[in-house]
Amino acid sequence: MQINRVRNLRKVELQGFEGVNVLYGLNGSGKTSVLEAIHLLGMARSFRGNSVKSLITHGENDCTVFGSSERSSETQALALGVQRTRVGEARIKVGGEPVRTVAALAEHLPLQVITAESFDLLTGAPGARRRYLDWGVFHVEQRFFGQWKRFQRCIKQRNNLLRRGKVSGGELEAWTRDLAQTGTAINEYREAYFEALQPVFSEIIAQLSPSLAGLELRYQRGWDKQLGYAEALAQGLVADEEHGYTHTGPQRADIRVMSGAYAAADILSRGQQKLAVCALKLSQGQILAQKGHVSSTYLIDDLPSELDQVHSKRVCDLLATMEAQVFITCIDPREIRSVWPESHDLAMFHVEQGSVEPRSDAQ
Ligand SMILES: Nc1ncnc2c1ncn2[C@@H]1O[C@H](COP(=O)(O)OP(=O)(O)OP(=O)(O)O)[C@@H](O)[C@H]1O
Ligand SMILES: [Mg+2]
Structure with a gap:
């Protein structure tokens, strides 16, 4: 792997990876930056949700990462390359060919990130949890991404009409019909994935900590589950017109870790929360492996913080x-x-200080 101009990593060549690769060094040496570089290679962006500018070395105009996905189901390693520029351009190559979407890159290098920010999964807004859920669905259900793009288009158009008060005439009706269709499909894919995820999560959390064996996942689709999506949209139309946007649907879905009636975020200790986050991420990796897809690569920033030795x-x-x-x-x-x-x-x-050296003698 070759990293150029990512944070304090000006030019780093890395090889000799094993299954488990440990990056060690003092504060500020560049460890998290290496994980960011790998994330850039798989997702063309930072894992911290920061703008890409913060990834580019100060004073430079772009950063690049080249590497390969050696664990893909094909026997040959697939070359991957990403360049991001300060003005926001992204150039992505897969197998030497330019590709236009991050999805075309992400399918070759499924990444699971466990960092201090991963606590967001439990304590943050539902958006982070939907992204988590959709990451899983995307990697196991090929049809999901097409529906997801279609859903985004429909809801944007429908909200545009609602915002401008254009509620009469056939246009709103037509977009609503399409939205109902694609929203229903998205929910079906998410539900099917959730059904597979739930038992794996239960098993993993019990292994990580028997005292957390009672934790369970709950999925909310984003509308009243007694209703089909078309019905829910029809019932919500007056409110939608009033507010000027679509307020029910998959864009409001959530997946929560619960302990009985309580949200895990409200009652678990910090270390227990970290274990729940690890269980969520490990379950996704396990499902992906079971389904015979490309196995996941885990980026784990500072595992020992918050976890005792037994749990680590x-x-x-x-x-x-x-x-x-x-x-x-x-x-x-x-x-x-x-x-x-x-x-x-x-x-x-x-x-x-921004350089990375293999050390076979490190204890
Ligand atoms: N855009 C940038 N350009 C140049 N240097 C940067 C940029 N962004 C961050 N840095 C610097 O890169 C260095 C490495 O940061 P990094 O987060 O990788 O350290 P780390 O080894 O993970 O440290 P810690 O143990 O504290 O987590 C820091 O000194 C940081 O200030
Ligand atoms: Mg760090």
Whole structure:
């Protein structure tokens, strides 16, 4: 992998990856930046939701990352390349050919990120949870992305009409009909995925922490489940006209981690929340692997923070049994050695002031 001008990484060549790759170094050395670079290669953007400008080295106009997805179902590694510029352009190549959408890139390198920001999944707004859910649906259901694009177009058009008070005439009706159709399809894909996710999540959270075995996932589709989407839209029409936008539908869906009647975010400790987040991410990786798709690559920033040794070890044990590719950061490499199963080969990389060196002798 080659990283150019990503934060403090001016020019970094990285090779010799194993299943598990540990990036260690002092504060500010560039560890998170390496994870950001890998994320850029898979998603063409930052995992922190920051603007791409913050990823480009100060004073430079662009950043680039080249690498390959060696774990794809094809036998040959597939070359991937991403360039982002300060003015917001994205140039993406897959197998040497330019592609126009991030989706065409993302399918080759499914990434799961576990960082301090991942707590948003539990404590943040539903948008983060919908993105989580849709990430899973996207990777297992090929038809989802087409419907998703169609849904975005329909709702934009319908909201435009509502905002401008153009509620009579056939136009609103036609967009509403299309919206109902595509919204129904999206919900079906999400529900099917949720059905598969729920038992895997239960199993994984129980393995990570038996005391959390009672946690469960709940899916809300975004409208009254007694009604079809067309009916819900019809019933909501007056309110939609009043507010000037569509207020029911898949754009309001949510997936929540609950402990009985309580939201996990309200009652779990910080460490328990981190375990729930890990369980959510690991479940998605497991489902993807089960379905015979490209296996996920995990980017884990600072695993030991907030987790004690026993729980860190359980997370690592699960990742090891899943044979997932992992990039994990820490300050002291011993922290990771001690929680990873001994039989596992770890590739160690020392990060120092923006340079990254393989270190086979790191303890
Ligand atoms: N756009 C940028 N251009 C140049 N340097 C940047 C840019 N953005 C951040 N940096 C710097 O890059 C350095 C590495 O940051 P990074 O977050 O990768 O560190 P880290 O090794 O993860 O540290 P920590 O252990 O504190 O998490 C920091 O000194 C940071 O200030
Ligand atoms: Mg960091």
